[in-house]
Amino acid sequence: MKYHILTLFPEMIEQGLHTSILGRAINNGYISLETTNIRDFSANKFNRVDDYPYGGGAGMVMEAEPVFRAYQSVAEKIGKKPRTVYLTPQGKVLNQTMVEELALEDDLVLLCGHYEGIDDRVLQEVVTDYISIGDYVLTGGELGAMVLVDAVSRFVPGVLSNEESSQFESLQDNLLEYPHYTRPETWHEKKVPEVLLSGDHKKIEAWRHEASLVRTAERRPDLLENAFQISCACNEKEESSAWAHDLLAGMTRYGVSLDLGRKKIRKQKNLFDDHDLLILQLPGTPEEGMKAKSEYIRSFAGKETPLVFLCPDGFSEEEEKLEEQLEKNGFRLVARLTGIPSADGLQRFSFALRSLLYSGEWKVKKILASADAL
Structure with missing residues (x-):
């Protein structure tokens, strides 16, 4: 630079x-x-x-x-x-x-x-x-x-x-960073939270997320209006799912992955509200019909939930109908990406999406992007 x-x-x-x-x-x-x-x-x-x-x-x-x-x-x-x-x-x-x-x-x-x-x-x-x-x-x-x-x-x-140090900055998720502690374990009768001494990385990450939410609510409640729990739904066995996960990683530290290749995920009720964001890449090939693809989203229900629709094989009439079905199911399209972008293109799409979401402009604007144009 x-x-x-x-x-x-x-x-x-x-x-x-x-x-x-x-x-x-x-x-x-x-x-x-x-x-x-x-x-x-x-x-x-x-x-x-x-x-x-x-x-x-x-x-x-x-x-x-x-x-x-x-x-x-x-x-x-x-x-x-x-x-x-x-x-x-x-x-x-x-x-x-x-x-x-x-x-x-x-x-x-x-x-x-x-x-x-x-x-x-x-x-x-x-x-x-x-x-x-x-x-x-x-x-x-x-x-x-x-x-x-x-x-x-x-x-x-x-x-x-x-x-x-830069990958997971404070404010990346529109949340303030969690509290930090170092030695000694007890200082002025204040102890380091037990979970941080446990060595259980899953529990530590969950504690940090919760601590970030609490701190943001206390110090910058304005940020919470446009803070989202982000989930990515795709078939993890498909090669194209890798860039869906790359987008998730570029958007949040606390993302949730939903493998549409598992029957359990397709059969369970997947409920989302207006503080969730769903990144969705439907499995299958262009040859598969509307009915086959719609089976994957039947269990998904939103409540004015922002939706990012990834279409690696292009945006056809079938994808348009699926998009309409998702909107009837309570999702609100905020971005669509057609084709498979380069790493730089995906990064630019991620930045544009974060800017749209965190500014609150997602309520009045959409990003309709083609991988070739990024």
């Missing part, structure tokens, strides 16, 4: 990011950091880059031309129009899904404003993303840029020594 930061204060960026984990990552070549001083592209001998705003008002505005020249100097090095983030309180608030999606880029340009902001004409020409780190105003974009670099770099391979 290469970061290119356009700023009036490059020394602020350099001092802030060359320490601790990020400093080590830069030294080891996992990430690179290049700062470009916008003042170097000023057209006057005083290196001034700001002027009074048209229409009057307090403060100064950064001029378009120096910003554009600084941007051009970076874009020419990269060799293409780069993804360019403007740090502004007017942008989308940075979240975990955005962080992971940005980490897929090879180059990121971060534009830091100052004063009352930057001439809007140059923003329209070069900016691809408007991102905020919160609903408050800072003196400039440098602190926001450093926050973004820190968060994104955690997902760059090699930056963290323990891959799980």
Whole structure:
């Protein structure tokens, strides 16, 4: 990952990011950091880059031309129009899904404003993303840029020594992380929960999930509105089920697998509510008829339950009828993926799906994606 930061204060960026984990990552070549001083592209001998705003008002505005020249100097090095983030309180608030999606880029340009902001004409020409780190105003974009670099770099391979440190982050499931404990077992008469000393990994994982739910309810109850228990239903003997499970793993730490190849699963009543999410990939080949495929979902009943429908063999008239049947059974289609995507394509689909769900937009929008287009 290469970061290119356009700023009036490059020394602020350099001092802030060359320490601790990020400093080590830069030294080891996992990430690179290049700062470009916008003042170097000023057209006057005083290196001034700001002027009074048209229409009057307090403060100064950064001029378009120096910003554009600084941007051009970076874009020419990269060799293409780069993804360019403007740090502004007017942008989308940075979240975990955005962080992971940005980490897929090879180059990121971060534009830091100052004063009352930057001439809007140059923003329209070069900016691809408007991102905020919160609903408050800072003196400039440098602190926001450093926050973004820190968060994104955690997902760059090699930056963290323990891959799980980024794989299962707090907020991945729209839940806060569970409490952590270390030695001693008793401190100030407070004991470590017994289950964590048991060595039973299944019980420990269940405790952590429950603890995450409790902590979220106490500290961030707003997150629970769009937090889901995610289940994946497919025939685990079929080769194409692997990418259904990959999607489940990319969506949640606490997923539930339902093997449609087992008669027990097909015969039992599988009930879901509006805080469940079902990822469904129906077994069978394109030659199998509607009746054969519908047998797999007869036992599934929802209650305005979000549904992700995976169609590896394409979306035919039969799949359309099955989709209608699922909606009659109480499911609400939020996403459909047709074909078998590449690993990168599946990851992008996962990010888009998480963004749709956690923002609450799933109530009014759908993702209808083809593997070829991802």
